[in-house]
Amino acid sequence: MKFKIVKLSRFSGNKSSLYSVIIDGEQETLFDTFIRNNVSENLHEVEQIFATLNSIGKKVGANDIFFRKKKEGKAGDGVEAIYDYPSAKLRLYCIRYGSVTLVLGDGGEKKVRAWQDDEQLSKAANEMIKISQILTQAIRDGDLSWDGNDFVGQFEFNDNDEDED
């Protein structure tokens, strides 16, 4: 898997920096893909998500209370979902490092109770689990770190050439 992380300047603020992922060969982030696939059917929810992300970046930070930890992936895989309204249809996957760093991925519409039973949600969740593993390893190896405002260090990743170091 080859990808790079980019900082979402529109949502980032003094409480939290928000990032997303561009998969190699794509022109836009996973977050753009999520929006593009859902905005026509769920504009109001997309706007609520935008307002939530804006507050996370500029007002309240990526505090754990604003995220769902259970039922999304395996325990400890690092992937969470933005806490949604009871009537909400959309689920947006992300990776959170403390309250200051949030990496947004793709997601989809919740049509079934378990994400594993939905092709789109399963693809989005598994993609984020893989990205989380790679980023966490990069942090452990010191290739990616936090300077108090931003990620610093490596931002392009290719787990196919791990032996080239």
Add this chain to the structure above:
Amino acid sequence: MMKTKTKIPEYTSPLIEQIYEGISQNTFDFVANRMQLALRISEAIKAKNWSQKQFAEMMGKRPSEVSRWLSGTHNFTTDTLWHIEQVLDIRLLAETNQESTPIFEADRLRKFVLQEVNNALEKYLSSRKLVSA
């Protein structure tokens, strides 16, 4: 793995900008207020060294309900906020002994509704453009 030591690039897109610009300030404020209220309650629970489960027990609620309260998506009733104030010993509700100004409020409400109708119309037209884009 190849190491690249460069500043993380900043990013936005026409799609993100178009949707962001279409959101009313009221929506941003509404969501921010709910999340800030949830955070205040969460911090008050932590200040008492209570777990969410302990707080739920003090409130006579299920832990899952308290999780939803703290998610920033809950529409609290005044009664619930009053109860939380008593349990956590904090102030969440504004004072209610100020004189009301019904004519001013009605005017504000009228302007707000008109603005929201305009916003909704603009969003609908924008979404039609996004679908065809």
